[in-house]
Structure formats: C-alpha cells, structure tokens
Amino acid sequence: MLRVEGLGVRYGALVALQDVSWQVSAGEILGIIGPNGAGKSSCYDAATHLAMRSGRVWLEGEEVTAVPAHGLAARGLKRAFQQNAFFAGLSVRDNMVAVLQRDAGSGLLASLLAPWREAQARAALEAEAATLLEEFGVPHAMHDLRPGNIPYGSQRMLSIALAWGRGARVLMLDEPAAGLGGADMARLATLLRSLRDRGAALVVIEHHMDLIMQLADRIVVLEQGRMLASGTPREIQADARVLEAYLGRAA
Structure with missing residues (x-):
C-alpha cells in the first residue's frame, strides 16, 4: 500500500535520516520505534x-515522490x-464537520439559490460527524x-478521527498513546485494530513498548537516522542490537 525507498x-x-526503506500492506500495522x-x-x-528529502515513495504501486502533502492526503x-x-x-462536532465538508460542501451560488438544500446537507453532515x-x-x-x-484521552481519539475523515488508505500516527494510560490505552488499541481490520495500512510511531509489541504485525527500528533492524515483534525483541540500542536502555 505504501513503500518508501532510500529516504534521506x-x-x-545534520543528517536526520539516511537510506531508510520500508513498506506496509493493506490490513497491516507497521510500528516504527527507536530512541529519541x-x-x-x-x-x-x-x-x-513535509520535509525536503531524497528517496522515492510509492502509494498503491504508483510513484508519488513529487506529489505534495495535500495531494497525498487526497x-x-x-x-x-x-x-x-x-x-x-x-465544537467537537463542528471540527469533524469541517473535515467532512471538504468533500461534501456546496458552492456559494448553490447556498444562495437553494438554502433549504444547504440546510439538509448540513444536517446530514452533522449526523455523519456524530456517527x-x-x-x-x-x-x-x-x-x-x-x-x-x-478529557485528554478523548482528544487523542478526536485527532485520529479528524485524520481519518471519510477513510484512509494509509494512516500514519505519531505517538498516538502519548499521555495515555489504563482504559484510554485499551480503547486506543481496540480502535487501531478495528482500522486495520477495515483494510487500512497503519504506520505507528510509538514509545510504549507493550502497546506496539501487542499491535504491530512488523516493526522497523531506527537509530541515529538509520535502519537498525526490521521484523516481527518477536524477532525485534530477540535482536541483540535492538536490546542494546533501545529496549535494553529503556528497561
């Protein structure tokens, strides 16, 4: 679904990233971990x-290296x-409506000539946003x-909902569990699994090792801007280089 090759x-x-390559498929969660x-x-x-970079990017088999950020979202x-x-x-609802409106809004002329139709469209958007x-x-x-x-936990869920909108082929999340614990963490895990089950490809940066080891199908480990290792959670947990570079230090 998404493939990156030789990102730099x-x-x-300062070299922040050098020659990093990975891919993620539909219905898969790829975790990206590494020290600060x-x-x-x-x-x-x-x-x-969103950064000047070298390397190439493919989305669903089509090269999108030159496509700007808003074009990738579309x-x-x-x-x-x-x-x-x-x-x-x-309001929370109107934040969601604003995201949905981008795809369903009518023009100024239509709003002036058929206000009842605009009111119906607004009601439908509000109902869709609530759902x-x-x-x-x-x-x-x-x-x-x-x-x-x-509550903060609900804010995190709202941020994911706004990113998702009417759906995503690939959803990239940067530390979605930051500041969460207990029931909020469990709700997040359930949500991410449900999005994967819908066929989305998820790429998740996360520092909560217990969470990412439970959720991820595969994991990429970065250190000093380079790929250190990649594999299943079990393979990553058994990799001596990872234990020394990250997991061991964190423990």
Whole structure:
C-alpha cells in the first residue's frame, strides 16, 4: 500500500535520516520505534512530503515522490501529528464537520439559490460527524463541547478521527498513546485494530513498548537516522542490537 525507498533528510549539516526503506500492506500495522532523536518523525515527514528529502515513495504501486502533502492526503495517505491540532473555537462536532465538508460542501451560488438544500446537507453532515465520532470513541455527550474541554484521552481519539475523515488508505500516527494510560490505552488499541481490520495500512510511531509489541504485525527500528533492524515483534525483541540500542536502555 505504501513503500518508501532510500529516504534521506538533512537539516543543514545534520543528517536526520539516511537510506531508510520500508513498506506496509493493506490490513497491516507497521510500528516504527527507536530512541529519541533516531529519526522517527523525520521519517514521517519525509514519507508525507513535509520535509525536503531524497528517496522515492510509492502509494498503491504508483510513484508519488513529487506529489505534495495535500495531494497525498487526497489520494488516501493521511497522518495525525504528535501534538493534537483542532479548531479550538469550534465544537467537537463542528471540527469533524469541517473535515467532512471538504468533500461534501456546496458552492456559494448553490447556498444562495437553494438554502433549504444547504440546510439538509448540513444536517446530514452533522449526523455523519456524530456517527464517526462515536465510532472513534468520542461519546455524544462531548460533541457540543470545545476540544479543549474534553478529557485528554478523548482528544487523542478526536485527532485520529479528524485524520481519518471519510477513510484512509494509509494512516500514519505519531505517538498516538502519548499521555495515555489504563482504559484510554485499551480503547486506543481496540480502535487501531478495528482500522486495520477495515483494510487500512497503519504506520505507528510509538514509545510504549507493550502497546506496539501487542499491535504491530512488523516493526522497523531506527537509530541515529538509520535502519537498525526490521521484523516481527518477536524477532525485534530477540535482536541483540535492538536490546542494546533501545529496549535494553529503556528497561
């Protein structure tokens, strides 16, 4: 579904990423792990054309190396960022409506000439937004609140829902479990499995080792901007280089 080959990123004299290659298939979760500063976020930025980079990118077998970030999103390659990003002045529901409106909105002339049709479309969007939010673990009681007024765990779910929109072929998540624990972590795991079961390809950067080892079908390990290892969770846990470079230090 998504394949990157030879990705490289430089910030001046600093080499943040060098010759990194991986791929992820439909219905698969690929985990990307590594110590702080290993190049994980640079890898995401490179894959989604949010950084100047070398290398090549393919989406569903078509080369998209030159396609800009917004063009990749339109083709189904979407991502949620490490920090939550919302329209703070809008309700939770209206944040979701704003995402859906991009694909279903009508023009100014149509709104002026057929306001009843615009009202019907708005009602349909609100109903669709409410359904999506509940599917992503944001309960109806929170829909009229502003994002800053709902619990942090629900904010994380909302950020994933906004990235997903009406669906993604590939969804890239940067530390979705950051700041979560207990029931919120369990809800996140259930959500990610459900998205995988829908046939989406997920690429997940994560520092919570227990979570990523449970969820991921395969894992890529980065260190100092280079690929250190790749394999199944069991293979990664048994790799002496990984234990020394990351897992051992974290333990």
